[in-house]
Amino acid sequence: MSLEFDSKIHKTLADARLQQAIYTATGRFKDARLKVVAQDVLPEYQELRAQANALKKHTIDHLDHYLEQFQSQVEAHGGKVVFCQDAAAVADFVLTLAKERGARLIVKSKSMTTEEIDLNERLEHHGLEAVETDFGEYILQLARERPYHIVAPALHKTRYDVAEIFEQRLHIANETVIEKQAAIARAALREKFLAADIGISGANFLVADSGAVVIVENEGNARLATSAPRTHIAIAGIEKLIPRAQDLATFLKLLARSATGQPLSVYTSFLSGPRREGEIDGPDEFYVVLLDNGRTRLLENPARRQSLYCIRCGACLNACPVYRKIGGHSFPWVYSGPIGAILTPQFMGAAHEPGLPFASSLCGACAEVCPVKIDIPKVLLELRADAPHNRWESLAFRVFAWLMRHPRAYELAGRVAASLVSSEGVRWIRSAPGLLNFGPIRAWLAERDLPPPPAHTFRELWRRR
Amino acid sequence: MARRVSLFVTCIVDQLFPQIGMAMAEVLERLGFAVAFPQAQTCCGQPAFNSGYRQEARQVARHFLEVFENCESIVVPSGSCTSMVVHHYAELFADEPRTRSRAVSLAARVHEFSSFLTEVAGVEDVGARFEDVVTFHDGCHALRELGIRSAPRRLLANVRGLELRELEPREECCGFGGTFSVKFGELSGAMARGKAEAIIQTGAKTVVSLDPSCLMQIQGALSRAGLSIRTLHLAEVLASR
Numbered sequence: 001m002s003l004e005f006d007s008k009i010h011k012t013l014a015d016a017r018l019q020q021a022i023y024t025a026t027g028r029f030k031d032a033r034l035k036v037v038a039q040d041v042l043p044e045y046q047e048l049r050a051q052a053n054a055l056k057k058h059t060i061d062h063l064d065h066y067l068e069q070f071q072s073q074v075e076a077h078g079g080k081v082v083f084c085q086d087a088a089a090v091a092d093f094v095l096t097l098a099k100e101r102g103a104r105l106i107v108k109s110k111s112m113t114t115e116e117i118d119l120n121e122r123l124e125h126h127g128l129e130a131v132e133t134d135f136g137e138y139i140l141q142l143a144r145e146r147p148y149h150i151v152a153p154a155l156h157k158t159r160y161d162v163a164e165i166f167e168q169r170l171h172i173a174n175e176t177v178i179e180k181q182a183a184i185a186r187a188a189l190r191e192k193f194l195a196a197d198i199g200i201s202g203a204n205f206l207v208a209d210s211g212a213v214v215i216v217e218n219e220g221n222a223r224l225a226t227s228a229p230r231t232h233i234a235i236a237g238i239e240k241l242i243p244r245a246q247d248l249a250t251f252l253k254l255l256a257r258s259a260t261g262q263p264l265s266v267y268t269s270f271l272s273g274p275r276r277e278g279e280i281d282g283p284d285e286f287y288v289v290l291l292d293n294g295r296t297r298l299l300e301n302p303a304r305r306q307s308l309y310c311i312r313c314g315a316c317l318n319a320c321p322v323y324r325k326i327g328g329h330s331f332p333w334v335y336s337g338p339i340g341a342i343l344t345p346q347f348m349g350a351a352h353e354p355g356l357p358f359a360s361s362l363c364g365a366c367a368e369v370c371p372v373k374i375d376i377p378k379v380l381l382e383l384r385a386d387a388p389h390n391r392w393e394s395l396a397f398r399v400f401a402w403l404m405r406h407p408r409a410y411e412l413a414g415r416v417a418a419s420l421v422s423s424e425g426v427r428w429i430r431s432a433p434g435l436l437n438f439g440p441i442r443a444w445l446a447e448r449d450l451p452p453p454p455a456h457t458f459r460e461l462w463r464r465r
Numbered sequence: 466m467a468r469r470v471s472l473f474v475t476c477i478v479d480q481l482f483p484q485i486g487m488a489m490a491e492v493l494e495r496l497g498f499a500v501a502f503p504q505a506q507t508c509c510g511q512p513a514f515n516s517g518y519r520q521e522a523r524q525v526a527r528h529f530l531e532v533f534e535n536c537e538s539i540v541v542p543s544g545s546c547t548s549m550v551v552h553h554y555a556e557l558f559a560d561e562p563r564t565r566s567r568a569v570s571l572a573a574r575v576h577e578f579s580s581f582l583t584e585v586a587g588v589e590d591v592g593a594r595f596e597d598v599v600t601f602h603d604g605c606h607a608l609r610e611l612g613i614r615s616a617p618r619r620l621l622a623n624v625r626g627l628e629l630r631e632l633e634p635r636e637e638c639c640g641f642g643g644t645f646s647v648k649f650g651e652l653s654g655a656m657a658r659g660k661a662e663a664i665i666q667t668g669a670k671t672v673v674s675l676d677p678s679c680l681m682q683i684q685g686a687l688s689r690a691g692l693s694i695r696t697l698h699l700a701e702v703l704a705s706r
Contacts, residue, residue, distance in 0.1 A: 001649075009651070321638045321659075325659075355648070357517075358644075358648050359645075359648075359649055360642065361638050361645045361656070362515060362606075362645070363609070363638035363642070364609035364610060365605070365636075368609055386517070389518070394518070397512075397516065397518040398521060400512065400513060400521065400525075401518075401524045401525055404508045404524075404525040404528060405524055407504065407507055414479070417480075443647075443651055444647050446651075446654065447651070447653065447654030447657060448681060448682055448686070449685050450681075451482070453480070454482075454484075457480055457483055458474050458483035458502075460483075461483050461486075461487060462502045
């Protein structure tokens with residue numbers, strides 16, 4: 001584990017106000033989800049999950065086919081599909097287009113994919129203004145922070161935190177009423193929507209048979225961002241594809257329920273192509289940027305391919321006892337929680353944060369709530385098996401395996417350890433300044449007691465019966 | 466003729482909590498089972514498997530197979546160790562079809578203690594008496610990997626003098642997670658404190674679980690909070706009268 005990871009965890013655990021904020025917000029989502037997937041409300045819930053899993057598996061196994069179909073459908077409707085290998089390619093495409101169109105101002109709706117490739121920073125670096133229009137994202141852009149949660153990016157901010165940010169960045173003092181804060185953002189953003197040259201969105205689903213980009217949201221900002229500016233660019237990972245429009249009947253029932261506990265989100269937009277003759281709304285140009293950024297590499301491993309099934313609902317974060325303690329910013333990359341713990345090593349390489357796959361008690365709460373049934377603990381275990389092993393730990397497990405295959409030696413070792421780690425021994429270890437009282441042992445004993453070793457092991461008691 | 470069961474007591478019970486193993490044997494014998502303890506048993510290999518040492522886990526698993534292969538029913542006082550054998554052995558031997566099929570056939574005969582009583586032996590009342598207010602902690606692997614929810618509750622409901630008060634939240638991890646508690650000791654401790662708070666809310670004097678390791682973790686948090694609430698394995702409660 002890196003020192004940085006360790007210290008972020010420590011800091012978050014020590015911040016009582018933050019602990020409360022995370023626990024309350026995730027708890028609210030958790031309870032809301034439970035209500036709308038309950039047996040009497042949605043009896044077909046488990047069936048839907050199985051269907052969603054099968055659909056995702058099928059799509060990811062035949063991705064080449066569906067990518068081609070999607071592309072030809074988008075083009076048939078007058079749009080363009082652009083394939084990008086990585087973050088730099090996306091930035092190049094947007095910058096070139098902005099230059100050709102003489103664009104300066106870009107409005108954005110919420111998109112984890114653009115967070116993944118640091119798009120805002122890349123655009124700003126070249127003199128473009130990119131404004132986040134989702135309320136939570138807007139707050140975080142002002143605060144210059146990255147999202148804390150996949151669905152609720154500003155989950156860690158209380159209204160008092162927001163008041164402080166508004167005072168510093170917008171010079172509006174002392175506004176702690178949430179509705180008024182929202183009104184301030186709305187007024188500022190309305191001007192941006194009207195003046196923007198380009199709108200950039202993400203996508204929740206890309207429908208292969210109709211060429212539609214599907215976006216779900218609650219605020220209406222995505223509708224404005226994708227229809228008011230002359231140019232709309234949707235940026236999405238290639239795994240967002242689904243085969244048919246009718247498959248949305250499965251996915252839309254699951255997405256909002258799993259994310260926020262709503263039966264459906266407030267707005268569901270189906271965008272296919274630029275404005276047509278006779279239509280009053282919509283952009284003149286419609287682009288869909290399909291991003292790889294490491295995704296095809298994940299396809300190589302059939303067991304881990306399921307990591308690409310994720311529909312970014314965030315349910316696993318809300319269910320995760322680790323996320324609920326260490327929060328989003330302790331995680332080393334934009335994707336946090338259980339899904340972040342399996343995506344980060346696979347996208348960024350294990351060395352990005354070697355401790356990440358191990359930061360789990362393997363309780364399985366994530367897999368239980370995942371609407372597409374990703375077996376996150378199983379993938380974590382695979383990533384652990386692939387992780388570079390520490391020399392001393394390797395030696396310890398070799399000794400362990402040898403002992404466990406030799407019952408007599410195991411028994412003897414157990415008795416020797418017991419006499420060393422008597423309760424006297426533990427007291428001695430705790431007070432010893434040197435060798436034994438180091439990091440992991442000290443931390444372990446700080447929170448729990450090794451029970452005083454019994455006078456006899458079970459096998460000894462059994463022999464005496 | 467008495468039905469025969471073999472105990473896999475797990476390394477943690479053998480070394481640290483022998484009284485849990487003895488209690489389990491006592492309950493089973495009281496129900497008329499002939500109880501055997503294969504002496505060559507050690508560990509299921511989960512510590513190595515969960516830490517990413519598959520080769521080492523496989524070696525230990527192979528030993529387990531050899532020790533228990535000829536046993537009819539194997540009863541385990543741990544949901545977590547049961548799940549290791551039942552769910553992960555097949556995966557460990559994915560590339561060795563013959564060993565894999567041995568592991569799969571063995572897995573069908575390995576039972577967590579409470580579900581053995583209710584599902585295999587068909588017993589819900591073992592004739593126990595335990596005068597106390599207790600709460601029950603669901604170990605995550607028993608709960609989510611083995612789907613054990615009602616078995617321990619049905620057994621507790623038939624214990625005379627016992628009042629069960631459920632935790633709220635009910636299905637949250639205690640934070641142990643094996644080597645997780647070593648690698649992330651502070652975080653694991655914070656999770657245990659949350660569990661301890663939920664336990665205090667119930668007003669129970671005893672915490673019961675199917676997993677000794679969860680109980681060890683929870684005991685640590687309870688005693689650090691200065692509380693005299695005790696932790697007991699279900700077998701210990703069922704053995705008392």
